[in-house]
Amino acid sequence: MDKEITVGPSLLAADFSMLKDEIKRAEEAKADFLHCDIMDGHFVPNISFGPSIVKDIRKNTELTLDVHLMIEDAQKYLNAFIDAGSDIITVHIETLKEPRKILEDIKCAGLKAGISLNPETSADSLKDVLDIADMILIMTVHPGFGGQSFIKDCLPKIEKIREMFDGDLEVDGGINYETAQLAVKAGINMVIAGTHLFSSHDMKKDIENIKCLKR
Numbered sequence: 328m329d330k331e332i333t334v335g336p337s338l339l340a341a342d343f344s345m346l347k348d349e350i351k352r353a354e355e356a357k358a359d360f361l362h363c364d365i366m367d368g369h370f371v372p373n374i375s376f377g378p379s380i381v382k383d384i385r386k387n388t389e390l391t392l393d394v395h396l397m398i399e400d401a402q403k404y405l406n407a408f409i410d411a412g413s414d415i416i417t418v419h420i421e422t423l424k425e426p427r428k429i430l431e432d433i434k435c436a437g438l439k440a441g442i443s444l445n446p447e448t449s450a451d452s453l454k455d456v457l458d459i460a461d462m463i464l465i466m467t468v469h470p471g472f473g474g475q476s477f478i479k480d481c482l483p484k485i486e487k488i489r490e491m492f493d494g495d496l497e498v499d500g501g502i503n504y505e506t507a508q509l510a511v512k513a514g515i516n517m518v519i520a521g522t523h524l525f526s527s528h529d530m531k532k533d534i535e536n537i538k539c540l541k542r
């Protein structure tokens with residue numbers, strides 16, 4: 328049976344000077360989860376925010392916090408993000424010497440463990456972790472910045488990963504209504520959107536429209 332489509336606004340596109348209001352806006356728009364992008368200026372050419380901000384976000388919402396670590400040394404900072412109140416932690420396969428260990432550590436802490444891959448990384452790179460990951464996050468832009476265009480060449484990879492994996496499949500980067508439709512048709516069930524939702528005049532309607540997409 329097809330999985331329900333869930334939608335998570337990416338807070339990277341929110342106005343951080345009024346983060347509490349932006350979180351409330353996402354809640355009122357019936358977001359299913361909130362996506363938090365953590366960037367270290369090494370793995371990606373940008374810096375965002377760290378565990379103390381995740382902790383502040385946690386204080387202001389009961390929504391699932393989906394924390395996307397785009398950082399070189401995820402193992403080093405893992406406990407800080409667990410303690411901050413993350414519900415899902417996703418790490419990048421490109422950064423990991425021992426991917427199974429960190430996924431096990433995340434699961435042992437009672438969280439859901441996600442693994443992510445960049446547009447140029449092949450589906451085969453995930454073969455050793457398919458039995459342990461709860462979720463796979465497929466990047467459809469080069470990680471580091473919001474507001475980029477969806478890379479359509481990633482669609483066959485989404486289809487391939489869907490054939491290999493029964494768990495949650497999440498798409499991240501360049502998502503609007505049209506690109507969400509393409510991603511859902513390819514097998515995605517969790518949709519992240521930053522710019523599209525936070526620049527919307529009717530976030531509730533835009534979330535609802537994506538949730539109603541059919542495969």
Ligand code: DX5
Nearest residue numbers: 337470471473474501521522
């Ligand atoms: C990019 C981040 C994305 C980003 C998506 O590196 O991982 O989560 O916030 O932003 P949009 O939806 O604007 O492409």
Ligand code: ZN
Nearest residue numbers: 362364395499
């Ligand atoms: Zn992200």
